[in-house]
Each structure stands twice: as C-alpha cells, then as structure tokens.
Amino acid sequence: MKKSQSNYRPWEIEPKWQKTWEKKPLFKTVDPPAGGKKYYALVEFPYPSGEGLHIGHAFTMTIQDIFTRKKRMEGLNVLNPMGWDAFGLPTENYAIKTGIHPAVATKKNTDQFQQQMKRLAFAYNWDREVNTTDPDYYRWTQWIFIQFFKHGLAYKAETPVGWCPACKIILANEEIVAGKCERCGAEAERRMQSQWLLRITAYADRLAEELDLVDYPDYVKAAQRNWIGRTEGVTIGYPVVGKNLTISCYSTRPDTNFGATFVVIAPEHPLVLKLTTQENIGKVRQYIEKAKKKSELERTEFKKEKTGVFTGNYALNRLTGKKMPIWVADFVVLTAGTGIVVGVPAHDERDWHFAKRYDLEIIPVVKPADSGGKWDFAKSPFTDIDKAEVFNSDFLNGLPALKAKEKIINFLVKKGWGKRAVNYHLRDWIFSRQHYWGEPIPMIYCPACAKKGISWWDTKEGKNFKPLFSPKKTGLRRQMAGWFPVNESELPVRLPEVKKYKPTDTGESPLANIREWVEVACPECASGARRETDTMPNWAGSSWYFLRYIDPKNNQALADPKKLKYWMPVDLYLGGAEHTTLHLLYSRFWHKFLNDIKAVPGKEPYAARRQHGVILGEDGFRMSKSHGNVIAPEKVVKKFGADTLRLYLMFMGPYDATMPWSTKGVEGCWRFLNRVWKLVVKHSQEKTAGKNHDLARIMHQTIKKVTEDIEELKFNTAIASIMEFINELMKQPSLPKKTLEILVLLLAPFAPFMAEELWCEVLGNKYSVHQQPWPKYDSKLVKGEIVTIIVQVNGKLRGQVQLPSNQTSKQPEVEKRAKKEANVTRHLEDKKIKKVIFIPRKLINFVV
RNA sequence: GGACGAGUGGCGGAACUGGCAGACGCAUACGGCUUAGGACCGUAUGGCUUUUAGCCGUGAGAGUUCGAAUCUCUCCUCGUCCACCA
Numbered sequence: 001m002k003k004s005q006s007n008y009r010p011w012e013i014e015p016k017w018q019k020t021w022e023k024k025p026l027f028k029t030v031d032p033p034a035g036g037k038k039y040y041a042l043v044e045f046p047y048p049s050g051e052g053l054h055i056g057h058a059f060t061m062t063i064q065d066i067f068t069r070k071k072r073m074e075g076l077n078v079l080n081p082m083g084w085d086a087f088g089l090p091t092e093n094y095a096i097k098t099g100i101h102p103a104v105a106t107k108k109n110t111d112q113f114q115q116q117m118k119r120l121a122f123a124y125n126w127d128r129e130v131n132t133t134d135p136d137y138y139r140w141t142q143w144i145f146i147q148f149f150k151h152g153l154a155y156k157a158e159t160p161v162g163w164c165p166a167c168k169i170i171l172a173n174e175e176i177v178a179g180k181c182e183r184c185g186a187e188a189e190r191r192m193q194s195q196w197l198l199r200i201t202a203y204a205d206r207l208a209e210e211l212d213l214v215d216y217p218d219y220v221k222a223a224q225r226n227w228i229g230r231t232e233g234v235t236i237g238y239p240v241v242g243k244n245l246t247i248s249c250y251s252t253r254p255d256t257n258f259g260a261t262f263v264v265i266a267p268e269h270p271l272v273l274k275l276t277t278q279e280n281i282g283k284v285r286q287y288i289e290k291a292k293k294k295s296e297l298e299r300t301e302f303k304k305e306k307t308g309v310f311t312g313n314y315a316l317n318r319l320t321g322k323k324m325p326i327w328v329a330d331f332v333v334l335t336a337g338t339g340i341v342v343g344v345p346a347h348d349e350r351d352w353h354f355a356k357r358y359d360l361e362i363i364p365v366v367k368p369a370d371s372g373g374k375w376d377f378a379k380s381p382f383t384d385i386d387k388a389e390v391f392n393s394d395f396l397n398g399l400p401a402l403k404a405k406e407k408i409i410n411f412l413v414k415k416g417w418g419k420r421a422v423n424y425h426l427r428d429w430i431f432s433r434q435h436y437w438g439e440p441i442p443m444i445y446c447p448a449c450a451k452k453g454i455s456w457w458d459t460k461e462g463k464n465f466k467p468l469f470s471p472k473k474t475g476l477r478r479q480m481a482g483w484f485p486v487n488e489s490e491l492p493v494r495l496p497e498v499k500k501y502k503p504t505d506t507g508e509s510p511l512a513n514i515r516e517w518v519e520v521a522c523p524e525c526a527s528g529a530r531r532e533t534d535t536m537p538n539w540a541g542s543s544w545y546f547l548r549y550i551d552p553k554n555n556q557a558l559a560d561p562k563k564l565k566y567w568m569p570v571d572l573y574l575g576g577a578e579h580t581t582l583h584l585l586y587s588r589f590w591h592k593f594l595n596d597i598k599a600v601p602g603k604e605p606y607a608a609r610r611q612h613g614v615i616l617g618e619d620g621f622r623m624s625k626s627h628g629n630v631i632a633p634e635k636v637v638k639k640f641g642a643d644t645l646r647l648y649l650m651f652m653g654p655y656d657a658t659m660p661w662s663t664k665g666v667e668g669c670w671r672f673l674n675r676v677w678k679l680v681v682k683h684s685q686e687k688t689a690g691k692n693h694d695l696a697r698i699m700h701q702t703i704k705k706v707t708e709d710i711e712e713l714k715f716n717t718a719i720a721s722i723m724e725f726i727n728e729l730m731k732q733p734s735l736p737k738k739t740l741e742i743l744v745l746l747l748a749p750f751a752p753f754m755a756e757e758l759w760c761e762v763l764g765n766k767y768s769v770h771q772q773p774w775p776k777y778d779s780k781l782v783k784g785e786i787v788t789i790i791v792q793v794n795g796k797l798r799g800q801v802q803l804p805s806n807q808t809s810k811q812p813e814v815e816k817r818a819k820k821e822a823n824v825t826r827h828l829e830d831k832k833i834k835k836v837i838f839i840p841r842k843l844i845n846f847v848v
Numbered sequence: 849g850g851a852c853g854a855g856u857g858g859c860g861g862a863a864c865u866g867g868c869a870g871a872c873g874c875a876u877a878c879g880g881c882u883u884a885g886g887a888c889c890g891u892a893u894g895g896c897u898u899u900u901a902g903c904c905g906u907g908a909g910a911g912u913u914c915g916a917a918u919c920u921c922u923c924c925u926c927g928u929c930c931a932c933c934a
C-alpha cells in the first residue's frame with residue numbers, strides 16, 4: 001500500500017483525473033453509419049449568467065451525468081451534449097450598465113461555466129458545444145424564421161404590450177414582475193404595438209393530440225393541454241340596433257343565450273368608438289384612457305370589482321328580440337375569443353358581478369336538474385352545465401343543458417345567425433423584442449412595394465412556392481405587403497456594433513439608431529427599404545438547439561438529414577418544471593413545423609421527458625441572495641470534493657422532489673465515501689477468499705437494484721443499496737478482488753473520480769474504470785436459497801418461517817410449518833380456521 | 849377561482865403490482881478505541897403497556913378487502929403552475 005492511499009484525499013485525486021480525462025478522452029460519440037445503438041440524452045442548456053453554476057445546475061446535470069455514464073458502460077452510443085442559451089436580458093442589462101459588449105461578457109461566463117462543469121466531472125460532448133449567440137448558430141435560427149414566414153406562419157400585427165412609462169421601453173412579459181417594471185419598479189402600463197407573431201395556434205390541435213405519442217409525466221401533458229385550452233362553441237352574430245353592423249361573440253354556453261341581457265366589448269377593440277353614441281363618447285374615451293394606464297396586475301386581479309361604461313348603443317338578440325345594451329369593460333380581454341362578450345348574468349360568475357354592479361337585468365334560463373330546480377339567483381349565478389335543465393327558453397325548454405347546447409348551435413347555424421367555432425386559450429406567439437441582445441429578425445420592409453400591395457408571394461420566387469398555410473386564405477398576402485425575407489444566401493443577418501444598448505425612447509430596438517445597418521435596398525424593387533429592427537425572444541434559439549448538437553458545424557443545412565435520422569428523437573429530455581408550457585410547447589411547435597417542411601424527421605422532438613425537483617436552502621426556503629441561504633457548489637467541492645457533492649445531491653431524495661439542503665447530510669456522504677475508500681484499500685492486496693454464498697447473493701441483489709434504479713432515475717435508493725452492500729462488506733474478514741471491483745464499478749457513475757483512483761491506482765487495473773462494461777447480475781443468485789414466509793392470523797403478523805426456496809410454492813407444506821410456529825399456534829388455539837390465503841414465496845394468512 | 853401534485857419517526861426519506869411500515873442517511877443515547885476528539889468502530893432508537901409478548905400507529909373520517917401508507921368517497925392542510933379565456 002502506498003502511503004498516499006491511507007486516506008481519501010479528493011482534493012488531490014480529483015484534479016489529477018480531470019487532467020487525464022482531458023488528455024485521454026473516455027467516451028467517443030460516433031456519427032452514422034458507425035456507432036450501433038444510439039442514445040440521445042438531453043439536458044436543458046443553461047443561460048450563462050455572471051453568477052456561475054448554481055446548485056440547481058449541479059443537481060440536474062449530475063442526474064444526467066450518472067444516467068449517461070451508465071448508458072455508456074452498457075455499450076450504447078451516447079450523445080450527451082451541452083451548450084449555451086446566451087441571448088438574454090441580464091447580459092444586455094450588464095452591457096447597458098458597464099458598456100462591455102454582451103458577446104465579451106458571454107464568452108467570459110461560458111468559460112467559467114465550462115470549467116465548473118468539468119470540475120464536477122460532467123462528461124459532455126464538448127466538441128459539439130453550441131451557443132445561440134454565435135452567428136453560425138443564429139444563421140439557422142433566422143433561416144427557420146424565414147421558413148415560418150414563407151409558409152404563412154409569421155406575421156406582423158398590432159398587439160397589446162407592456163410599457164414602462166419611466167424607462168420608456170416596451171416590456172417583455174418576463175420583464176414585468178408582479179405588474180412592475182423589473183428594472184425600475186414603476187407600474188407597467190399597456191399600449192398597442194406592431195409586433196411579429198408566430199401562428200402557433202395553427203398547430204394547437206396537433207400539439208395537444210400528439211402528446212399521446214410521447215412519454216412525459218402526466219402533469220406535464222395535463223398542463224400543456226390545459227395551456228392550449230381548446231373549447232368548442234359558437235360565434236353568434238348580434239345586429240347593432242340602428243346601424244348596418246353586426247358584432248359577434250364567442251360562447252361555449254349558447255344553451256343560456258335566451259338569458260343574454262347585455263354585451264361587453266374590450267376597451268382596446270377597434271370597434272369601440274364606432275359603437276359609441278355621440279353623447280357617450282366623452283365618458284367612453286375617458287374610460288379607455290384609464291384602462292390603458294391600469295397595470296396588468298390591477299386589471300387582472302381576482303375578485304376586483306368590475307368597472308365599465310355604457311356606449312349608448314344596443315345589440316339585438318334575435319332569439320328573444322331583446323335590445324341588449326353594449327358596454328365597454330376592461331374585464332374583457334381583447335385577444336380572447338372575438339374581444340366582445342355577450343353577458344348572461346344568471347349563468348356566469350363575471351357577468352353576474354357586472355350586472356349587479358350596474359343594475360343590469362338578470363334572466364334565469366337554466367336551473368339545477370335535481371333538488372327541485374331551486375336556485376337563488378339574487379345570491380349567485382348558476383353555472384353548472386352537467387346537471388342542469390333549460391327553461392324559459394322557447395324550443396329548448398325542458399332539455400338538459402348539454403343537449404340544449406347542441407340543439408341551439410344547429411339552430412343558429414341553420415338560421416345563419418351563428419357559426420360553429422373552436423377557441424384556444426393558447427394565443428399566437430409574440431415573437432418581437434425591442435432589445436439589442438437577440439437574433440435580428442431577418443426581414444426587410446419596403447414602403448414602395450407596400451404601397452403597390454406587393455407581397456413576397458407575388459415575387460418570382462414566391463409564386464413558385466407552395467406554402468403550408470395559404471397566405472391568401474389567412475389574409476397575410478395583403479397584410480404583409482412590402483415585407484420580404486432577407487435572401488437566404490445572405491444569412492446570417494449579424495448584430496451590428498452599437499454604442500448604446502438601451503432601447504430607444506420611442507420603444508424601438510437600439511438597432512433602429514444604426515442607419516447604415518437599417519437602410520437597405522428592397523430585394524424586390526431595389527428602392528429604399530428598412531431592415532426589421534426587432535430581435536427575437538429568448539425562446540427562439542432554444543426552440544431547436546437539440547437539432548444543432550447533432551451536426552453543429554454544418555454550413556449547408558441546420559443539420560445533415562442522415563445524422564438527424566440516426567439521432568432523433570431525443571431519448572430522454574431532462575429539465576425543470578418552469579419550462580412545462582413555454583419552452584416545451586414552443587420547441588415541439590418548431591419541430592412539427594420543420595417536420596412538415598421535411599427539414600427534420602419525426603413528429604415529436606422528445607420521446608421522453610422528465611422534470612427535476614428543486615433544492616431549497618438549509619432553512620427550508622427557496623435559495624436566494626436576499627435570504628442568505630445560497631449553497632455554492634464550488635464551496636462544497638473545496639471542502640469535500642466533487643464526488644461527495646454528486647453523491648449527496650443524488651442521495652437527498654427523489655430526483656423530482658423539493659428538498660431542503662442539509663450540511664449534515666453532506667457529511668454523511670463524505671463519511672460513506674471514506675468507508676468505501678478504506679475498505680477497498682484494506683482488502684486490495686488480498687489473494688484468496690473462499691466462496692461465500694450470502695455475499696454473492698447480496699452482491700447480485702445490489703447490482704440488480706442499482707441497475708434498475710438508475711434506469712428509473714431513482715438514485716437515492718440506488719445509493720442506499722450500495723450503502724447496505726458496504727455495511728455487509730465491512731463485516732467480512734476478507735474479500736475477493738472481484739467483489740471490490742464490482743463495488744467500484746457500481747460507484748463509478750456516482751463518484752467518477754474516486755472510482756477511477758480505486759480502479760487504477762489501488763486495485764491496479766487498466767485505465768479506465770469508465771470504459772468497463774456495466775456489471776451484470778445472475779438472477780438465480782439474486783433469489784437466494786432460503787426464503788422467509790410471513791405468517792399472519794386475520795391479516796396480522798404473528799410470525800415467520802424460513803424454508804428452502806423449492807418448498808415455498810406448495811401450500812400444504814408451508815401451512816404445516818407455519819402452524820408449528822409457537823406464536824402462531826397460540827393465536828390459532830380454540831379457533832376455527834375459516835379460510836387460508838396463500839401467496840407463494842411470500843405469505844400465508846389464516847382467517848379465523 | 850382552476851389544473852396538477854403531496855401529507856409516513858426528532859429530520860431527509862424507503863416500502864416493486866394491495867402482503868413484514870419506517871430501508872438508507874442524519875440526529876440522539878450508551879459503549880469501545882484514544883493523551884484528546886466534533887475522528888473512527890460497535891449497539892440501541894415510532895409511541896404506549898403488565899416487555900419470551902401485546903396494543904396503537906402512515907393528515908382526519910368513512911368504505912372495499914382475509915389483508916390498505918398504497919384502492920374508493922368526504923373533508924383538512926401544504927406545495928407548484930395558471931388565472932376575469934366568455
């Protein structure tokens with residue numbers, strides 16, 4: 001034994017092996033046609049902040065690392081890449097503050113992240129590193145955007161946006177925290193702004209239905225379906241009294257329409273002023289102004305009193321002939337349904353409150369089917385559709401509400417008063433950001449062509465193009481006149497150098513100030529045109545990065561189709577619950593679109609998804625600087641080494657749980673690794689050891705348990721079983737080398753540094769332990785020769801008997817033995833056995 | 849308000865498909881080894897009792913079952929995400 005081996009010294013062995021692994025790489029990832037069976041393991045790539053790797057990163061990435069190390073030892077061709085989601089606001093804000101170019105700050109941060117990851121032994125395919133801010137990368141992000149445009153899925157429209165009156169900038173949703181500007185804390189307002197949108201709603205049904213094809217946690221599927229929020233109903237037209245105008249409202253409850261008593265329109269709706277009479281116009285204008293100033297928070301706060309103002313006009317309910325007053329109110333959301341709502345106060349919570357407040361008529365038309373049909377409409381609306389009966393509604397009377405809904409839809413459609421409609425909670429994706437640090441949207445606007453009404457689909461190239469979604473039908477052909485994509489051969493459109501990174505006072509991106517960049521010739525008519533100065537949101541680069549890892553240096557396509565066919569889909573995608581609806585849905589959308597245009601194979605990008613939990617501070621609160629409860633991974637590494645940190649992170653509990661940090665728990669793992677070290681060193685020089693059946697059984701049980709548990713990401717119980725194994729080994733006077741080797745192999749994915757040192761230096765084996773095949777178990781040995789059978793009387797444990805394995809499946813023998821057990825005999829005395837339940841190899845239960 | 853999930857010792861958590869509740873670790877107590885130890889090794893540790901054993905016990909209450917932490921129903925508490933979506 002070398003002297004250096006007497007104690008476990010991670011701070012010496014870990015940097016040593018880190019260097020060796022860099023010099024003599026452990027793992028090869030082979031592209032087709034070589035390679036055999038593939039496994040593509042993906043973990044969400046981080047935003048490289050200046051703070052460095054935090055404990056949450058270490059946690060997630062350790063899960064991924066252990067899992068992929070085992071897959072590699074099992075002989076699979078594993079792709080386990082890493083990259084940087086590096087566009088984003090913190091870096092831009094840092095640039096605004098310091099003047100340091102975001103690219104420079106990004107480089108510094110990614111270098112630091114990479115160092116920290118290597119220190120934790122994360123075995124990524126560094127030769128496939130991608131960075132969303134690299135022009136060679138965002139060239140393809142822009143290319144994808146252009147395909148969206150050409151296929152009629154990218155368009156510009158006026159949408160309400162957040163606005164900070166103090167900073168004078170447009171706020172992205174992620175910049176509005178609790179209704180306030182993230183930067184300065186001022187109350188955010190809303191204003192209308194022309195923005196690029198992606199028509200994700202065109203894929204809404206497929207995004208929901210095709211969830212059946214993938215293995216995601218149920219709650220993720222439920223959340224996505226919920227987010228998409230498909231409802232079926234009808235849009236009903238209501239003629240405006242005295243005007244040649246019909247307004248339409250979407251309803252999922254047309255069965256209540258005989259009870260409609262008013263109509264409400266969103267204050268931002270383009271028809272508002274048209275619908276207002278001269279004498280009411282002042283009040284309405286005032287109300288619209290007030291609504292605009294209201295913060296998102298104020299406006300959407302639950303249980304807040306509803307406000308509104310009467311327009312002076314009426315809409316006609318053709319079912320009843322009733323004149324319904326038209327109101328303006330900010331509880332109506334412009335982008336939901338048609339932006340106009342018909343009020344049925346007797347059967348809708350919001351309508352009821354609004355009617356009460358403004359003393360509008362409440363007409364009940366649906367009542368509970370049971371409990372005698374009684375309901376106090378003065379106290380609350382009746383909103384249940386399932387156990388409800390319609391009354392007071394002409395030809396619908398007496399029908400169950402669900403039946404009535406069908407009947408009236410058919411009636412309205414036949415009459416031409418309504419149209420069947422499907423609505424989604426999901427909205428088209430606002431894709432513009434007025435910021436510097438993002439991918440420039442590769443579009444050019446030509447006012448001359450716009451004036452002539454020429455759109456891209458009218459050009460030579462566009463005429464021969466077959467869009468997936470006809471721009472004629474969707475109206476884009478006219479709407480997008482004057483907009484042309486940058487010629488694909490001219491991609492990437494690089495971010496120009498700017499002096500000021502701050503958005504302009506008008507809310508435009510800082511790019512708008514760079515004249516020589518903005519002003520270009522129109523690709524169609526060569527007259528003076530402007531580049532789009534908006535940039536893409538953060539979500540853009542991350543919507544397809546998993547494809548680029550497959551072929552990161554390809555400059556002909558986003559990736560080679562052959563390679564895509566081999567590697568896709570991702571076999572396991574690990575990430576956080578915060579991406580359940582946005583990132584996951586967005587990237588599925590992009591992938592489906594790319595599949596539709598035959599750029600990638602397969603309907604779904606991720607075959608399976610798992611979501612990790614959260615590590616809380618030692619005090620049980622979420623880690624945060626202000627709480628002062630942040631655990632820095634590098635500090636733990638310094639004190640105990642990376643192996644202890646990795647082991648503890650995995651031993652804390654299930655990978656998807658929320659768990660508090662425990663310094664004592666870390667020490668427990670440190671002690672465990674020390675015991676392993678001493679045990680292996682102590683027995684490393686032994687030559688012989690006789691056969692030990694008990695030991696063999698335990699060893700094979702451990703291999704089985706660890707193998708199966710890692711597969712299911714149950715690392716905590718895998719580690720527990722290795723601990724049990726060690727506890728058993730420590731009782732043995734001597735141990736065969738083979739047993740020690742198995743122990744080291746099982747530990748290799750968890751504690752890669754220590755396993756390598758024990759394997760090579762202590763046990764004297766060849767480099768490297770990580771290139772060894774994963775140990776196999778013998779299922780015969782796992783079972784063992786003696787089996788314990790539980791004996792119950794009336795379901796209560798009264799004893800147990802031990803029998804040779806081959807006798808445990810025959811009831812009479814087991815019963816005989818069980819009755820001999822003293823404690824069992826006592827409980828059976830003076831009693832009649834009514835029934836005997838027997839489960840082979842497990843249990844016998846006497847019912848008396 | 850909605851969707852989803854979770855409630856097990858002093859603590860983190862085990863328990864496969866309904867079959868020994870509390871694995872493993874922490875903490876604690878006692879003992880050993882030590883000049884010493886907050887190191888290491890060993891033993892014990894859900895509660896109660898009349899302790900070779902019995903009773904109680906997985907948020908509360910009911911139910912199904914020979915048998916329930918696990919399945920069903922009602923309720924309570926907590927967490928996460930979403931939220932005036934017509």
